Amino acid sequence: MEEDIIKEIVKRVMDTIDHRKTIPLEVSARHVHLSQKHMEKLFGANYIMSKKKELSQPGQFQYKERVSLIGPKGVLRGVAILGPPRERTQxxxxxxxxxxxxxxxxxxxxxxxxxxxxxxxxxDNAVIKVVESVIIAKRHIHMTPEDAEKFNVRDNQRVSVRVNSERPVVFEDVVIRVSSKYKLNMHIDFDEGNAAGYQEDVVCEIVI
Known part of the structure; x- marks a missing residue:
């Protein structure tokens, strides 16, 4: 009964939203962008990586291959590798x-x-140390110049964004990233997604 009430409330809220001003929300799981040099060290100089799927941003994709991350206190296995290769591993x-x-x-x-x-x-083939390569990604919104004009924002501007979910939350200090190569999408990590009650088809809107 309580779940039905929550869903009805969310539905009513969504019905009042101007969908012309909403932004798709996507949760980004832990992942690695490898340089060509590190890719060859981990998989072999003549190894051909296998593409698994395209990602939301044009030209970006995920490989089938996985790696493990090793720190002083633990190991994270089965971590996705995204392509294409970068100049510097991230x-x-x-x-x-x-x-x-x-x-x-x-x-x-x-x-x-x-x-x-x-x-x-x-x-399974190698272990490498990557120096000054690990970050927690700052939450951000990808958009084209046309999107930036529509939302009246500029590249590298910081905004606040409301996530319209069953657990609505406002994220502050969200970076706007503008490029003709991007597709409109906001990226947060799993910690942030769990806090906001993320599920597929959840959208967000710039509020400040």
Missing amino acids: VEISKTDSISLGIKPPIRQSGDLDGSESLYIST
Whole structure:
């Protein structure tokens, strides 16, 4: 009975939302972007990676292969690898993951790796240490220049965003990232998704 009441309340709230101004929400699980050099060290110089699926952002995809992350206090196995290869290896985890591993990565935008955390990455073939490569990704919204005009925001602007879910929450300090290569989507990690009661088809809206 209580669950039915909650669903009805959410439905009524959703009916009042201007869907022209909503943004799809996506939870990003822990993952690794490998450099070509590190990919060859972990899987072999002549190894051909297998693509599993396309991701929401154009040109981005997930490989079938997985790796393990090794920290001073623990190991996270079966971690996804995203492609294409990057110039510099980047590991993105949640705060909960960092506690399990025993490291203290900073909250950063993608690519801002100087002074970040280090750990080991392993496969069945090799173990490598990646230095200044680990961050907790700062929550952000990808959008095109046309989207930015519609929402009246600019690149690198910080905004507050309301998640319209069964556990509504407002996230502050969300970074706007604008590029013609992007597709409209807000990214948060699993810690944030759990706090907001995330489920598929949940949307959000900029409130400040």
